[in-house]
Amino acid sequence: MTKAKKVKSSVKTARNEGLEIARKIWLAGVGAYGRVYQEAAGRVEKVTGAANELFDQLVEKGEQVEDLVRSSISRNETAGKVSEYVEKTTAQVKAASETRMNDLEERFESVRKTVLEKVSPFMDKVAPLNIFAIGSQIEALTAKIEALSAEVEALKGAKAAPAKAAKKTEDEAS
Incomplete structure (x- = not known):
C-alpha cells in the first residue's frame, strides 16, 4: 500500500470513528433526556395522585362539618x-x-x-337629517315615486295608442 492510500484510509477511519463518537454522544443526550422525562412524569403522577387524594379527603371533611353545622342549627330554635x-x-x-x-x-x-x-x-x-323623521320621509318619497311611475306608464300607454291607430289607418288606406 502506498503512503497516500494509507493516509487516505486512516483519514477515512478517523472520520468514521468521529461520526460514531458524535452519534454516541447524541444518543447519550437523548437517553438522558428520556430518563429525566420519565422520572419527572412519575413524580408528577405521584404528586397529582396525592393532590387529588388530599382534595377528596378535604371535600369529605367539609361535608362532615357542613352536616354538623346544619344539625346544630336545626336543633337551635333561635338559629332556625x-x-x-x-x-x-x-x-x-x-x-x-x-x-x-x-x-x-x-x-x-x-x-x-x-x-x-x-x-x-x-x-x-x-334638523334636516332627523332620525325620528327619516322613516316618514322615506314613506312619503316612496309614495311620490310610485305615483310618478304610474303617470309615466300612463303617458307611455297614451302615446303608443295613437301611434298604433295612425299606423292602422295608413294600412287600411293603402
Missing part, C-alpha cells in the same frame, strides 16, 4: 328563626327589587314615548 327571617327578608328584597325595576322600565318607556311625541314634529324644521 334567624334562618327563616333571612329567607323571608331575602324574598321580600328580591320582590321589591323586581317591582322597582319594572316600574323604572315603565317610566323610561313613558318618557321615551313622550319625547318622541313632543319632539318629533319639530325635528323636521330643526
Whole structure:
C-alpha cells in the first residue's frame, strides 16, 4: 500500500470513528433526556395522585362539618328563626327589587314615548337629517315615486295608442 492510500484510509477511519463518537454522544443526550422525562412524569403522577387524594379527603371533611353545622342549627330554635327571617327578608328584597325595576322600565318607556311625541314634529324644521323623521320621509318619497311611475306608464300607454291607430289607418288606406 502506498503512503497516500494509507493516509487516505486512516483519514477515512478517523472520520468514521468521529461520526460514531458524535452519534454516541447524541444518543447519550437523548437517553438522558428520556430518563429525566420519565422520572419527572412519575413524580408528577405521584404528586397529582396525592393532590387529588388530599382534595377528596378535604371535600369529605367539609361535608362532615357542613352536616354538623346544619344539625346544630336545626336543633337551635333561635338559629332556625334567624334562618327563616333571612329567607323571608331575602324574598321580600328580591320582590321589591323586581317591582322597582319594572316600574323604572315603565317610566323610561313613558318618557321615551313622550319625547318622541313632543319632539318629533319639530325635528323636521330643526334638523334636516332627523332620525325620528327619516322613516316618514322615506314613506312619503316612496309614495311620490310610485305615483310618478304610474303617470309615466300612463303617458307611455297614451302615446303608443295613437301611434298604433295612425299606423292602422295608413294600412287600411293603402
